Amino acid sequence: MYLFPISTRVSWLVGHNCIIMRFGTRCSSFVWIASGTSGRRKGNELGDETKPSVIDGNQQMSITALMMVVAFWCRIAPVLEQPTSSVMPKCNPLQSTLSFIDATRVVTWHGSFGARSPKPLQLWSSSHMIKSMRRDRPPNAGQWYSLVIIKAGKIQGSKALKGSEAYTPAFGKAVGKMFCERLSKFDEAVVRGAPEEQEQDAVRL
Numbered sequence: 647m648y649l650f651p652i653s654t655r656v657s658w659l660v661g662h663n664c665i666i667m668r669f670g671t672r673c674s675s676f677v678w679i680a681s682g683t684s685g686r687r688k689g690n691e692l693g694d695e696t697k698p699s700v701i702d703g704n705q706q707m708s709i710t711a712l713m714m715v716v717a718f719w720c721r722i723a724p725v726l727e728q729p730t731s732s733v734m735p736k737c738n739p740l741q742s743t744l745s746f747i748d749a750t751r752v753v754t755w756h757g758s759f760g761a762r763s764p765k766p767l768q769l770w771s772s773s774h775m776i777k778s779m780r781r782d783r784p785p786n787a788g789q790w791y792s793l794v795i796i797k798a799g800k801i802q803g804s805k806a807l808k809g810s811e812a813y814t815p816a817f818g819k820a821v822g823k824m825f826c827e828r829l830s831k832f833d834e835a836v837v838r839g840a841p842e843e844q845e846q847d848a849v850r851l
Contacts, residue, residue: 665721665722665723666722666723666724666725666771666773666775666821666825667713667714667717667722667723667724667725668724668725668727668821669710669713669714669724669725669726669727670727671706671707671710671726671728671734672703672706673728673729673732673734674699674703675693675697675699675700675702675703676703676707676728676732676733676734677729677731677732678731679731680699683697683699684697684699684700684703685697685700686700686733687733688733691733691734691736691737691738692704692737692738704737707734707737707739707740708739708740710726710740711739711740711742711743712739712743714726714740714743714744714747715743715746715747718746718747718772723771723772723773723775724747724771724772725769725770725771725773725776726740726744726749726769726770726771727767727768727769728767728768728770729765729766729767729768730753730766730767730768731766732768735751735768735770744770747772748772749770749771749772750770750771750772750773750774750776750777751768751769751770752768752769752770752771752776752777752779752780753766753767753768753769753780754766754767754769754779754780754781755767755781755782755783755784756813756814756817757784758781758782758783758784759781759813759814759816759817759820760814760815760816760817761813761814761817764783764784766783775824775825775828776824778820778823778824778827779820779821779824
């Protein structure tokens with residue numbers, strides 16, 4: 647078994663887009679529940695830019711787009727997470743970024759990781775690693791209504807919706823497993839034949 651210095655491992659990981667930078671940009675003004683207030687709809691994803699919440703959301707979206715490009719240039723795999731109802735990925739700045747980095751879209755369900763609500767999620771990344779996060783719709787998916795309330799004919803988010811922002815330990819474990827599986831490929835590459843200068847840096851255990 648070979649154990650390589652951390653610097654060597656990091657260099658390999660960066661070179662193979664194995665370092666992840668996750669973006670969980672606030673989605674509150676981009677989801678369908680807020681469409682009546684935000685004015686976001688197909689063809690007008692930027693919404694009503696006279697509303698402070700929309701302006702704030704658009705600024706966060708634009709900054710996210712910029713940071714994802716910078717991460718990509720640094721050979722770091724950016725990962726964007728949004729609810730499937732969010733139109734954020736369709737906003738021009740972010741849509742252009744996702745196209746530029748040739749992002750892959752994966753749909754998963756937070757309920758499949760032990761969350762109390764199903765909450766379908768969309769993950770976007772330049773790395774195919776995120777495919778391991780795909781999960782099927784959970785059996786309790788019909789409980790979506792618990793996240794919203796209808797008041798005076800208007801749909802509003804419930805307290806449970808706010809709570810759904812917190813990720814479960816199982817979700818975090820799946821992310822860690824995804825990274826560790828990718829890291830294991832480093833050692834597999836060594837076994838198949840690593841560059842001589844890397845083998846000289848290895849410590850035999």
